[in-house]
Amino acid sequence: MTNNPSGMSLIVKTITRLTVGLILIYGFYIVLQSHIAPGGGFAGGVVMALSLIHLVLAFGRDAVLKKISQINSVCLMSCGAIAFLVIALSRLVTKNHFTGVLLSDIAIATMVGAGLFVVFLTLVLFIKESAKGNKQ
Amino acid sequence: MELHLILIFMICASIMAVEIKDLISSVIALSAVGLGLCLAFLVLKAPNLAITQLVVEILLVIVLIRATIKKDLPLVRDGRWLFNTVSTLLFIGIFLTFGYFALKELPNFGQPTMLVSREYLANSLTQGGLANIVTAITLNFRRFDALAEASVLFTAVIAVLAITRKTGKAHDK
Amino acid sequence: MSLYFLCFMLFCVGLYCLVRKRNIIKIVIGLGIIEYSLNLFFILLGYRTQGRAPILISEQELINTVDPLPQAMVLTTIVVGLAVMVTVVSLALRVYEKYGTFDITKIRRLKG
Numbered sequence: 001m002t003n004n005p006s007g008m009s010l011i012v013k014t015i016t017r018l019t020v021g022l023i024l025i026y027g028f029y030i031v032l033q034s035h036i037a038p039g040g041g042f043a044g045g046v047v048m049a050l051s052l053i054h055l056v057l058a059f060g061r062d063a064v065l066k067k068i069s070q071i072n073s074v075c076l077m078s079c080g081a082i083a084f085l086v087i088a089l090s091r092l093v094t095k096n097h098f099t100g101v102l103l104s105d106i107a108i109a110t111m112v113g114a115g116l117f118v119v120f121l122t123l124v125l126f127i128k129e130s131a132k133g134n135k136q
Numbered sequence: 137m138e139l140h141l142i143l144i145f146m147i148c149a150s151i152m153a154v155e156i157k158d159l160i161s162s163v164i165a166l167s168a169v170g171l172g173l174c175l176a177f178l179v180l181k182a183p184n185l186a187i188t189q190l191v192v193e194i195l196l197v198i199v200l201i202r203a204t205i206k207k208d209l210p211l212v213r214d215g216r217w218l219f220n221t222v223s224t225l226l227f228i229g230i231f232l233t234f235g236y237f238a239l240k241e242l243p244n245f246g247q248p249t250m251l252v253s254r255e256y257l258a259n260s261l262t263q264g265g266l267a268n269i270v271t272a273i274t275l276n277f278r279r280f281d282a283l284a285e286a287s288v289l290f291t292a293v294i295a296v297l298a299i300t301r302k303t304g305k306a307h308d309k
Numbered sequence: 310m311s312l313y314f315l316c317f318m319l320f321c322v323g324l325y326c327l328v329r330k331r332n333i334i335k336i337v338i339g340l341g342i343i344e345y346s347l348n349l350f351f352i353l354l355g356y357r358t359q360g361r362a363p364i365l366i367s368e369q370e371l372i373n374t375v376d377p378l379p380q381a382m383v384l385t386t387i388v389v390g391l392a393v394m395v396t397v398v399s400l401a402l403r404v405y406e407k408y409g410t411f412d413i414t415k416i417r418r419l420k421g
Contacts, residue, residue, distance in 0.1 A: 030187070036267045037364070038183035040274070042388055046191040053198060074297075081290050088283045096263040101275045108286060115293040116195060119395050123202060123402065126300040130406040143315040143349075150319060150342045154326040159334050166338050173345045180352050181362040181375045185383055189348075192391050196341070203398050204334055224329050228321045239313045246358035253378040261365060269363040269374075273381035285385045292392030296399045 006060030016058040023051035031109040035098070041105040045112030052117045061124055070125075073118045080111030139179055146172040159204040167197045184270045312353055319346040333401040333411045337394065344390040348383045355379035 007013065031044030056064050084107035091100050146169050153165035170193035177186040243249055250257075256273055266272040274282050323346060326339030355376030363377035401411065408416050 034268060034271050035265075038187055038268065038362075040184060040188065040271055040384070042384070043184075043188045043191050046188075046195055050191065050195060053195075057198075077290075077293065081286065084283070084286050088279060091279060096276050098265045101264060101266060101271070104275055104279070104282070105271075108282070111286060112289065115289060116395075119293055119296050119399075120199065120202075122296055122300050123199060123399060126399075126402060126406075127202065129302065130402070139312055140315065143312065143319070146345075147315065147319055147322060150322045153338055153342070154322060154330070154335070159332070162335065162338060166341055169342060169345055173349060176349055177352060180356050181360055182352055182380050182383075183362055183364075185348075185352065185380055185387070188384060188387050192387055196391065196394055199395060199398055200334070200337070203402055220329065224325055227328075228325055231324070232317060232321060235317050236314065239310065239317070242313065242354070245310060245312055245353065246356060248355050248357055248376045250376050250378075253376050256377060257363070257374065267365040269365070269377045270380045270384065273377055274384055278381065281381075281385055285388050288389050289392050292396050295396050299396075299399045299403055 006062060008058050012058050016054060020051050020055055023054065024048060027051065027109070027113070031105055032102075034105055035101065041108030042112055044105075045109035046116060048109065048113035049116040049120070052113075053120050056120065056124065061121070061128075065121075068117075070118060070121055073114045073121070077111055077114035077118060080107050080109075080114060083107040084111060139176065142172050142176045142179065146176075160201060163197060163200045163204060166200075167193055170196070182270075184268070313350070316346055316350045316353060319349070331413050333404060333413060336413075337397050337401065340397065341390075341394060344386070344393075348386055348390075351379040351383050351386075 027044045027047035027050075029044075030039040030047055031041055034040045034044070052064075052068070084104055087100060087104045087107060091104075094100065149165050149168040149172060153162050153169060156162045156165060170189065174186050174189045174193065177183075177189060253273075256277055257269060260266055260269045260272040260276075264272060264276045266276060320343060323339045323342030326335060326342065330336060330339065355378065357373065357375050360373050360375040363374045363380070404416060405411060410416070
């Protein structure tokens with residue numbers, strides 16, 4: 001990926017490859033410890049989406065779209081939404097318990113991370129398309 | 137005292153964001169307002185909200201800069217500048233006056249009437265075993281709020297996908 | 310009391326931007342300022358002097374915490390605000406692609 005002319009300079013790409021995994025792990029950490037410390041499913045999901053956006057900004061959109069396509073991200077978002085719906089409806093009949101909170105946190109984080117990444121990808125692609133259309 | 141300083145900083149930054157001609161500078165001034173809000177949440181003992189606000193602010197600034205970059209802004213010279221500004225300021229003055237009378241009825245700063253949340257504070261650890269009470273309220277006691285919130289976000293993502301799709305253009309030609 | 314009034318001033322700056330400006334991005338910025346001021350107002354209502362954050366620590370009694378209910382509601386509001394902003398930005402980009410401008414008065418003129 002380093003020889004790809006699109007994206008930013010070599011220094012930014014090298015630093016990005018070192019830090020993206022750490023940011024993703026920090027997102028997981030915010031999600032999983034939200035019952036004892038500040039955090040939550042939504043904030044963790046946004047951090048995960050930001051790590052992917054970081055990849056797009058550093059390497060250019062084409063290099064990332066080869067690995068993670070838009071359709072896959074939409075599928076992931078829908079899976080998260082369906083999982084959260086099932087958990088929430090199943091908790092109509094059960095009592096308050098800890099496992100339900102943890103599972104719904106993870107489902108929300110999946111949905112938010114994938115969904116906001118899809119929004120960013122869509123806007124970037126749309127800006128590129130419309131710029132091409134204006135030149136013609 | 138520090139809260140007053142943070143709020144005055146936020147007001148100055150928002151006036152800058154409103155009045156600057158350049159769009160990217162305006163977006164950056166908006167992010168300064170968001171940073172001030174994050175600091176205010178920390179001072180007001182709401183660490184959950186501070187984390188969420190900081191992260192959301194970063195995402196919003198990235199999206200807005202992507203939207204406004206390389207777009208030239210035509211300078212808008214509209215007629216009746218004086219009339220429009222004076223009428224808007226008059227309206228806002230009336231609004232502030234009535235707001236002042238309404239604010240007198242509120243409870244004093246620093247003494248909340250915690251009627252509902254007393255119950256949540258007492259039951260958070262026994263029902264569900266959650267030490268973070270804000271998480272306990274959003275995902276345990278009021279979990280259908282979280283369901284509605286997730287559905288709003290899902291609808292917004294679907295709406296963005298529907299607005300920016302390209303099939304409508306072929307139909308026009 | 311003065312804090313409430315400053316928060317109201319922030320709301321009014323956002324309202325002025327929303328009513329007076331003609332650029333769509335400026336209108337989005339005004340919406341954002343209004344949303345921030347409303348979030349801050351809710352949290353100001355729930356603050357208690359010398360209170361502590363609503364997180365339990367072992368072997369400490371839960372006295373004198375700030376009100377956790379507005380915090381939970383504002384958490385929802387931030388999410389909804391992000392969703393609204395993203396939708397409005399995509400609409401503005403669509404308008405820019407169609408008309409080539411962010412100015413709302415020009416859009417009205419080009420309609421016919």
